[in-house]
Amino acid sequence: MAIRKKATKAKAKVSIKSKAASKKVVKLKSKKPAAKAKASNGMPKPSSKPFGKDGKALDGVRILDFTHVQSGPTCTQLLAWFGADVIKVERPGVGDITRGQLVDVKGADSLYFTMLNHNKRSITIDSKHPQGKRVLDELIKKCDVLVENFAPGALDRMGLTWEHIHKLNPRMVVASVKGFGPGPYEDCKVYENVAQCAGGSASTTGFRDGPPLVTGAQIGDSGTGLHLALGIVAALYQRNRTGRGQKVLAAMQDGVLNLARVKLRDQQRLKAGPLTEYSQYGEGIPFGDSVPRAGNDSGGGQPGWILKCKGWETDPNAYIYFITQAPVWGAICDLIGEPTWKTDEGYATPKARLPKLKAIFGRIEQWTMTKTKFEVMNLCNAVDIPVGPILSMKEIAEEPSLRKTGTVVEVDHPVRGKYLTVGNPIKMSDSISEVKRSPLLGEHTDEILSKVLGFEKNEVAKIKASGALSAPEKKEKAA
Numbered sequence: 001m002a003i004r005k006k007a008t009k010a011k012a013k014v015s016i017k018s019k020a021a022s023k024k025v026v027k028l029k030s031k032k033p034a035a036k037a038k039a040s041n042g043m044p045k046p047s048s049k050p051f052g053k054d055g056k057a058l059d060g061v062r063i064l065d066f067t068h069v070q071s072g073p074t075c076t077q078l079l080a081w082f083g084a085d086v087i088k089v090e091r092p093g094v095g096d097i098t099r100g101q102l103v104d105v106k107g108a109d110s111l112y113f114t115m116l117n118h119n120k121r122s123i124t125i126d127s128k129h130p131q132g133k134r135v136l137d138e139l140i141k142k143c144d145v146l147v148e149n150f151a152p153g154a155l156d157r158m159g160l161t162w163e164h165i166h167k168l169n170p171r172m173v174v175a176s177v178k179g180f181g182p183g184p185y186e187d188c189k190v191y192e193n194v195a196q197c198a199g200g201s202a203s204t205t206g207f208r209d210g211p212p213l214v215t216g217a218q219i220g221d222s223g224t225g226l227h228l229a230l231g232i233v234a235a236l237y238q239r240n241r242t243g244r245g246q247k248v249l250a251a252m253q254d255g256v257l258n259l260a261r262v263k264l265r266d267q268q269r270l271k272a273g274p275l276t277e278y279s280q281y282g283e284g285i286p287f288g289d290s291v292p293r294a295g296n297d298s299g300g301g302q303p304g305w306i307l308k309c310k311g312w313e314t315d316p317n318a319y320i321y322f323i324t325q326a327p328v329w330g331a332i333c334d335l336i337g338e339p340t341w342k343t344d345e346g347y348a349t350p351k352a353r354l355p356k357l358k359a360i361f362g363r364i365e366q367w368t369m370t371k372t373k374f375e376v377m378n379l380c381n382a383v384d385i386p387v388g389p390i391l392s393m394k395e396i397a398e399e400p401s402l403r404k405t406g407t408v409v410e411v412d413h414p415v416r417g418k419y420l421t422v423g424n425p426i427k428m429s430d431s432i433s434e435v436k437r438s439p440l441l442g443e444h445t446d447e448i449l450s451k452v453l454g455f456e457k458n459e460v461a462k463i464k465a466s467g468a469l470s471a472p473e474k475k476e477k478a479a
C-alpha cells in the first residue's frame with residue numbers, strides 16, 4: 001500500500017547515500033519489503049503486542065473521499081475509525097454543503113457535518129480547474145480507494161472516468177453511492193426519504209388506516225453508507241489476491257430494500273393466505289394484494305405492541321414495546337395477575353390468542369400503566385420477557401453505559417466547543433476506535449500537498465496561485 005512503498009524507497013535512498021560517503025562497498029538494501037515472518041502453518045505470525053496495541057484494522061489504506069451530505073460520509077467515517085487515512089476533497093470556499101446546514105452555532109461547522117466527518121483530513125480542490133485536476137490525478141496515484149456520492153454522471157463530467165482512474169492506478173477501488181442502480185431511474189438525484197419510499201420501507205411503515213410513513217433512522221443514507229463500507233473492505237480483500245481494483249456500487253433503493261427484506265418475505269407469503277401475525281388478521285380485516293402497513297406489530301412471528309406506561313399522559317416517551325413470546329406466556333400471565341390464562345383454552349396457545357391480541361395487549365397495558373417503563377423493563381427481564389423501553393434521545397444522550405462503551409462520545413471542537421456524537425458502533429478487540437474531531441474546511445491542504453504528494457514548497461505556491469485550491473473571490477484576486 002502507498003505508505004509502505006514510500007518507506008521502502010526511503011530505506012533504499014539512505015543506503016545509497018551511505019555508500020557514497022564511505023566509498024566502501026555497501027550492499028544495497030532490497031527494494032522488496034522484507035517478507036513477514038510466517039508461522040509453521042504458512043499464516044503470518046500473530047502479533048506479540050497486547051490486543052488493541054497493534055494499530056488499526058485499516059492502517060495503511062488511504063481513501064480519496066469525494067463524498068458529501070450523509071450517505072458517503074457515513075461510509076468514509078467508518079473506514080477512518082477502522083484506521084484508514086481519509087482525505088476529504090471539498091469544493092473551495094464552500095466545502096461539503098452540510099457544513100452550513102441546520103446551523104446551531106453561528107460561524108461553526110454544523111452538527112450535521114461534524115457528526116459525519118470525524119477522523120478525516122480536509123483538502124480544498126476545484127476539481128474542474130486544470131491544476132486541481134493535476135492534484136487529483138496525483139492523489140489517485142497515492143490512494144487505494146476513491147469514494148463518491150455525486151449525482152449520476154458528475155464524476156465523469158469532472159474527467160474522472162473509471163478508465164482514467166484505472167489507467168492512473170489499476171489497484172484503485174472506485175466506490176459509489178447512487179440513488180438507484182441501472183434502470184429507469186438511474187439518472188435521478190436521491191435523498192434519504194426518496195430512498196425510503198422507493199425501497200419499500202414507507203409503504204410498509206405506519207398504521208393501516210393512515211398514510212405511508214418514513215422512519216427516523218436514516219436507513220437510506222447511513223444504511224447505504226454502511227453497505228458501501230462493506231463493499232469497499234471486500235474489494236480490498238479481493239485486491240490482495242488479484243492485484244486489481246474494481247467498481248463498487250451501493251444504490252440507496254437496494255440498501256433500503258435489503259433492510260426491508262422481511263416485507264418482501266411477507267409479500268410472497270400472502271399467496272399462501274393471510275399474514276396471521278399481523279394484528280389485522282386477528283381483527284378480521286381482509287388483506288389486499290400487497291403487504292399492508294403493520295403499525296407496531298412485530299416483524300417476526302412473536303406478537304408485540306407498544307404499550308403505555310406510568311406518566312404517559314405528560315411524557316411522550318413513557319411507553320414500552322411488549323412481546324408476548326410463546327415460551328414466556330406463563331410468566332406474562334403471572335406478572336399481570338391473570339394466572340388462569342396459562343391453562344384457559346382460549347388463551348393457552350399462540351393460535352388461540354391470535355384473534356384476541358388487541359384485548360390481551362389491552363390487559364397487559366392496564367398493568368404496564370401502573371409502572372414506569374424502567375420498572376416494567378426490570379420486572380420483565382427478571383423472568384426473561386423481552387421488552388423495549390421507548391428511550392428518548394435525551395435519555396440516550398445521558399445514558400452512562402453508552403458513554404462508557406464509546407457509543408456516545410463527547411468531542412471538543414475549536415470553533416463550536418464540546419458536542420456529543422455517536423462513536424463507532426462496531427467494536428473490535430484489536431482495532432480500537434478513537435473519535436477525533438472533524439476537520440475545518442481545507443485544514444490539511446498544505447500537509448497533504450507536501451507530505452502525501454511530495455510537492456516542493458515552490459510547487460505548492462504555484463498551485464495555490466493558480467486559484468485551483470481557493471474560493472472564487474480569492475481566484476479573482478489571484479488572477
Ligand code: COA
Pocket residue numbers: 068069070071072089090091092125126127128149150151152153154155157158177178179188189190191192221
Ligand atoms: N470542485 C468543483 N466542482 C465540484 C466539486 C469540487 N471540489 N465538488 C462537487 N462539484 C460539483 C460537481 O461536479 C457537480 O457539478 P456538475 O453538475 O456540473 O457535474 C456539482 O458540484 C453538484 O454536485 P451534485 O452531486 O450534483 O450535488 P447536488 O447538490 O446537485 O446533489 C445529491 C446532491 C445528494 C442529490 C446528489 O449528489 C446525489 O443524488 N447523490 C447520489 C445519491 C446520494 O448519495 N444521495 C444522498 C445524499 S445524503
